[in-house]
Amino acid sequence: NAGVTQTPKFQVLKTGQSMTLQCAQDMNHEYMSWYRQDPGMGLRLIHYSVGAGITDQGEVPNGYNVSRSTTEDFPLRLLSAAPSQTSVYFCASSYSPGWAQETQYFGPGTRLLVL
């Protein structure tokens, strides 16, 4: 199993550009989520999905869109990049939602710089 994969590893954008961060998992996990990590702060939840066709907002959803058309894939779209979106983005998946004693498996992260 590849686990959770993310592409790209690094990206530089100009303000106003849009892009999609890709996330895929091959563990047949129902629950997937996107976090951003900034210095001095914990990981903050952007959006999550409890299954194909179902998504919901996390703590910091503004400026991001998600969709979940398949169990495997959970892309994150930046609609119009802003310097405040410079961060490290992690995708995670688990068999069941976070209220269960269930391991979250994280992808290797995407480092995004918005100029």
Place this chain on the structure above:
Amino acid sequence: RKEVEQDPGPFNVPEGATVAFNCTYSNSASQSFFWYRQDCRKEPKLLMSVYSSGNEDGRFTAQLNRASQYISLLIRDSKLSDSATYLCVVNKGGNTGKLIFGQGTTLQVKP
């Protein structure tokens, strides 16, 4: 007040030392508790779940105090390879899928 609070450190300890980290959480409805480890510029990985009765995995012991709403992690006989950031993670409560991460505590083990 942050929902999950940790002392960011860094904690600098010599090899072989015992070190303890605490974490406090604000939501009394939280039911799931974890410690994750994150190496520099890498993704977080589960170190251990934290159960009400406390649990131990080798040199690592985790404890939960629901009354005071804090979680602890004890590392005995520290190794150089234990140097990392330790993240306290708590579910938001109820049946949501939301996890709340502390900012992490950095441990540096010195030879």
